[in-house]
Amino acid sequence: MKPATAAKKLGVYLEATPASFREGSVSRAELNALQTDPPAWLAELRRNGPHPRQVVAARLGVSIAGLARGGITEPLTTEQIDALRQEFPEWLRRERATQAEVRKEGARLRARDAERAAAGS
Structure with missing residues (x-):
């Protein structure tokens, strides 16, 4: 590969x-x-690190798109990621909230689909 x-x-x-x-x-x-x-x-x-975007996003608890919206386009080291966690800027707070809502909605949809599958069986 x-x-x-x-x-x-x-x-x-x-x-x-x-x-x-x-x-x-x-x-x-x-x-x-x-x-x-x-x-x-x-x-x-x-x-x-330096870590690729998907790792940075996962360590910060946001999406890759959320990183871009926050202005993070370059790879970050573990030290830089930790510094962002300490600073906890507004964009990070907002993106974490967005990510939490996305996960919550995903869980709701999975539960709904499981109910429908059980009812249809």
């Missing part, structure tokens, strides 16, 4: 990976090995 795909599956920012990773291809066996026994560079990236 392409290095970009492997980096996404590993949850790391491709540009921060070693050149040998970015320039080659990654087999399924290699990906599995990286996941089960991560080398030092992978453990360091996962721990301290």
Whole structure:
């Protein structure tokens, strides 16, 4: 697979990976090995970053679109993410509330669908 795909599956920012990773291809066996026994560079990236948008969004409890609305377009380190959590700017407060509403609505729809499925059986 392409290095970009492997980096996404590993949850790391491709540009921060070693050149040998970015320039080659990654087999399924290699990906599995990286996941089960991560080398030092992978453990360091996962721990301290920089992190890709999907990881930043998950750590902040917002959507990727919410990050963009908040002006966060670049990868962030763990330290920067922690600083945002401490600051807790208005955009983050608003996006977390939006994300909570989305999850609540999703749960309501799943419950409704389960009721309909049970009634139809």
